[in-house]
Amino acid sequence: MRYDSLLDAIGGTPLVGLPHLSPGPDARLWAKLEDRNPTGSVKDRVALWMILAAEKDGLLSRGTTILEPTSGNTGISLAMIARLRGYKLVCVMPENTSAERTALLQMFGAEIIYSPAAGGSNEAVRVARRLAAENPDWVMLYQYGNEANARAHYETTGPELLTDLPEITHFVAGLGTTGTLMGTGRYLREHVPGVQIVAAEPRYGELVYGLRNMDEGFVPELYDDSVLTSRFSVSAADALRRTRQLVLAEGIFAGISAGCVLHAGLALADKALQTGQRADIALLIADGGWKYLSTGAYSGTLAEAEARLEGELWA
Amino acid sequence: MAIEVRIPTILRSLTSGAKSVEGSGDTLDALLADLDTRHAGLRERLVDDSGLRRFVNVYLNDEDVRFLGGLTAPVNDGDTVTVLPAVAGGMS
Numbered sequence: 001m002r003y004d005s006l007l008d009a010i011g012g013t014p015l016v017g018l019p020h021l022s023p024g025p026d027a028r029l030w031a032k033l034e035d036r037n038p039t040g041s042v043k044d045r046v047a048l049w050m051i052l053a054a055e056k057d058g059l060l061s062r063g064t065t066i067l068e069p070t071s072g073n074t075g076i077s078l079a080m081i082a083r084l085r086g087y088k089l090v091c092v093m094p095e096n097t098s099a100e101r102t103a104l105l106q107m108f109g110a111e112i113i114y115s116p117a118a119g120g121s122n123e124a125v126r127v128a129r130r131l132a133a134e135n136p137d138w139v140m141l142y143q144y145g146n147e148a149n150a151r152a153h154y155e156t157t158g159p160e161l162l163t164d165l166p167e168i169t170h171f172v173a174g175l176g177t178t179g180t181l182m183g184t185g186r187y188l189r190e191h192v193p194g195v196q197i198v199a200a201e202p203r204y205g206e207l208v209y210g211l212r213n214m215d216e217g218f219v220p221e222l223y224d225d226s227v228l229t230s231r232f233s234v235s236a237a238d239a240l241r242r243t244r245q246l247v248l249a250e251g252i253f254a255g256i257s258a259g260c261v262l263h264a265g266l267a268l269a270d271k272a273l274q275t276g277q278r279a280d281i282a283l284l285i286a287d288g289g290w291k292y293l294s295t296g297a298y299s300g301t302l303a304e305a306e307a308r309l310e311g312e313l314w315a
Numbered sequence: 316m317a318i319e320v321r322i323p324t325i326l327r328s329l330t331s332g333a334k335s336v337e338g339s340g341d342t343l344d345a346l347l348a349d350l351d352t353r354h355a356g357l358r359e360r361l362v363d364d365s366g367l368r369r370f371v372n373v374y375l376n377d378e379d380v381r382f383l384g385g386l387t388a389p390v391n392d393g394d395t396v397t398v399l400p401a402v403a404g405g406m407s
Contacts (some may be wrong), residue, residue, distance in 0.1 A: 067405075086362035120402060120403065121402070121404060122372060122402050122403045122404035124403070125403055144370075144403065144404075169398045174404075175404060176403075176404025177404055178404070197351070199379075201379075201404075203397075204400075204402065208402055209323055209324060209325075209399060209400055209402060210324065210325075213325065214323075214325060214326070214360055214361075214368065214370055214371055214400050215368075215370060215402035215404065216403055217369070217370025217371070217400045218370070218402055219370065219401050220403070220404065225381060225382075228382065229381060229382065230378060230379065230382045231321065231378070231381070232374075232377055232378055232379070233372075233377045233379070233397065233399070234373045234377070235377075
């Protein structure tokens with residue numbers, strides 16, 4: 001496979017069957033490996049489409065500063081592309097994210113402004129909005145509300161899945177900005193009658209939910225719940241257990257959101273078996289496990305990993 | 316009949332600090348009304364005229380109730396209900 005440059009190699013990721021974890025020949029799980037993107041995550045698609053859209057709208061020129069609230073993957077993708085296109089990047093990131101994220105961002109030349117751990121990504125968004133107001137010449141692409149985020153998936157992730165798995169019955173992905181599910185979900189619903197679009201949402205630690213007033217919550221502007229069939233909340237314990245299971249049963253070294261997705265996918269597969277329905281369930285594996293190694297998620301006993309990760313795993 | 320309802324930090328002032336409380340009812344709506352008789356004001360923090368409040372997420376056995384019928388979702392003995400504030404997705 002040959003590309004003119006790295007950005008052309010974004011997307012086109014493999015769909016890999018999971019013969020050991022699939023409960024039966026009629027209930028099959030498939031993993032779409034988004035770590036096979038240039039900077040190692042699904043966000044390369046999103047970052048590219050957001051930047052291309054901003055360029056088309058005349059918002060960016062060489063030397064422009066891009067600002068983004070991000071707990072890592074989007075920032076890393078933006079940092080790589082910004083570097084190649086001659087833009088500066090400022091990321092607002094919760095202070096308790098893993099060391100690898102800081103290292104990768106700085107390597108690409110991005111500036112990081114840390115937001116307090118308490119309040120997680122909500123707080124990062126708030127800080128970023130304040131910075132955007134203080135720096136009107138900066139451009140905040142704002143992944144939580146930027147239509148180009150969902151569009152990237154509508155135009156690339158969805159079509160790739162349909163090509164590789166025309167018999168798809170379920171699509172399961174993590175729910176963060178909601179872009180993956182909104183874009184891929186809309187595309188698949190348009191082309192596959194009866195397809196189920198399922199969200200696997202991490203259940204965060206107390207620190208993230210904090211003492212937030214219930215009226216001050218956050219729902220990404222991209223989110224349209226009519227695109228989803230169901231939405232599951234997955235505990236850190238289950239996510240960790242499943243992430244390790246993915247390594248040991250299928251050899252796939254994935255990030256923790258993959259554990260969330262697998263947990264939901266297994267429940268769907270079992271349900272299909274019980275009701276005697278065929279299932280071909282595609283799981284979106286957003287990234288590899290590299291950035292989470294320092295969190296200890298993959299070493300020691302499960303109980304030790306859970307204890308270590310409380311408050312640190314999710315931001 | 317006992318249904319465990321997990322309460323987020325911000326609402327524990329209404330449950331005397333309890334992380335979870337028990338209640339009964341055939342639907343989520345009935346369950347919340349039941350809880351409100353012992354924890355006054357709890358229901359009003361979760362529900363407004365149009366149903367579940369926008370920034371409140373409620374999960375029935377880990378599944379978002381908005382996809383199970385919302386307030387009309389049937390609940391059964393042994394179920395677990397988790398209430399959480401809506402927050403920005405992490406790791407993005």
